[in-house]
Amino acid sequence: MSTDKRRFPSLMSYHVYPRRVAYYETDAMGVLHHSNHVRFFEEARVALLRDRGWMEIHQPAGPYVFAVTEQSARYFKPAVFDEALEIWTQMRRVGARLEFQYALFSQASQTVIAAGGTRLVPIDTSFRVAKLPASFLEAVDRESWDEAWPPKPQV
Amino acid sequence: MSTDKRRFPSLMSYHVYPRRVAYYETDAMGVLHHSNHVRFFEEARVALLRDRGWMEIHQPAGPYVFAVTEQSARYFKPAVFDEALEIWTQMRRVGARLEFQYALFSQASQTVIAAGGTRLVPIDTSFRVAKLPASFLEAVDRESWDEAWPPKPQV
Amino acid sequence: MSTDKRRFPSLMSYHVYPRRVAYYETDAMGVLHHSNHVRFFEEARVALLRDRGWMEIHQPAGPYVFAVTEQSARYFKPAVFDEALEIWTQMRRVGARLEFQYALFSQASQTVIAAGGTRLVPIDTSFRVAKLPASFLEAVDRESWDEAWPPKPQV
């Protein structure tokens, strides 16, 4: 079952990354442990960069890497073992900083089960703030960003 | 080397949990991965409950468990493999909800390297909001809570 | 780039599960931490069960769950951040026990970078050894199992 594209207002305005809940990511309550949402958000962030062709700026051995300066998440519903999820991601630039926001969508319940955000600064290998290429920043400025987040299904 | 108690204004007002950075918790930048701070915060939260004698209310097989509804963290400095850290924790009650705030302190650099917070609701095994025992809530109300967070060293 | 099917003798005799290395799975040496191979093996095992239609026997809330009684891994080469891997899996039945063996293949280097195995016993929710359905066991007996493992490319 894939995401019902009709129920969300602007599905194409965000990047969609599919992910199932692994067994080792559940906890003794039988649900996805809240620290793993943070990891799913990172996977979704990397998948967006990869799909946009921007992975050369996110390499441990490269000139830049992104340091997370802030992250947060809100948890609305539990997710269970092997549940098919999607992480919807948007990004924007705020000065030298990059911001990402995420919504974790459950295909089974057709609801948003968590939402979150991350702020990152590009740093060089000496942990100093680095200047990103202008072409990359211009491309980021063409990404979508919804002020109301997470997106709500249209009933 | 232990925490220099003179440099912080009210050390005894928070719970202190020591933790070293494990090798598997570092990432390709050579530093503690930002998702692990969230896990350290949980360990510190559990250690506080254990040290206060409140673990019977946090058992997977018991009548209550705490569901995280919100968490956030700010990252100021990196931590490296085997670095000796301390997590300082405070908790308070806000209605039926519990709130925790944390500061991650590095013994080597004598600085706060990260800070964060968690909001939890007590739920029963059917994921319904549960009422906590009055004696527990009264004890929580005697815990310290600093509005300014993280605490700053007094130079 | 997909697996070059001509170079391996009997590719169709094992289940193939694709997986990229996440950033949080690397360590301070810049490579996939050795504990994560064990987790990748579990994901591959679950993917095999799911693809065969056997997931109803691997549910935390169901009558059976599989307890790992033994696992091992050999590590031949490092894997790096975002590297596209495949986990090749075979399973067999040995009495009441299930055995899985895995090879971790790198698409970039076209080599097997790790191999491992897991032994599991089906248990019920009281942690007692459970008897699996005959139809499932018969189906497992039709799975392939190579005594020489991991498979070697034919040059």
Place this chain on the structure above:
Amino acid sequence: MSTDKRRFPSLMSYHVYPRRVAYYETDAMGVLHHSNHVRFFEEARVALLRDRGWMEIHQPAGPYVFAVTEQSARYFKPAVFDEALEIWTQMRRVGARLEFQYALFSQASQTVIAAGGTRLVPIDTSFRVAKLPASFLEAVDRESWDEAWPPKPQV
């Protein structure tokens, strides 16, 4: 409750590392996930090196690091959330390689719940096998190694 030293034949011949099971390390069966034993073994290995004063040879930025070439574990009993465990560790040298063996002991049940082993080779930052200092190797040769493993309580 501490380990009953009388019940084990040669307790002083191995290094003891205490560790509680964190909530995020449990899984949907309510027990410590089998991949985390591998991580506990690594923590115990590092604690042994630290306590012996050998940490300068295990630094990501240093001349040597240890690559795991093989690991295995056998699982006898489950461990649960917040259970107080001890990891008992021995090490020896086999040529250029180091070997560690571990037993995971539960204070509550006074039993060994898992055992395992790791083989490592010292490598330099280019992933080439490195020669360890003679003084270190001589010290390792004075470590205890029991052929029968895990140790059995004397009733």
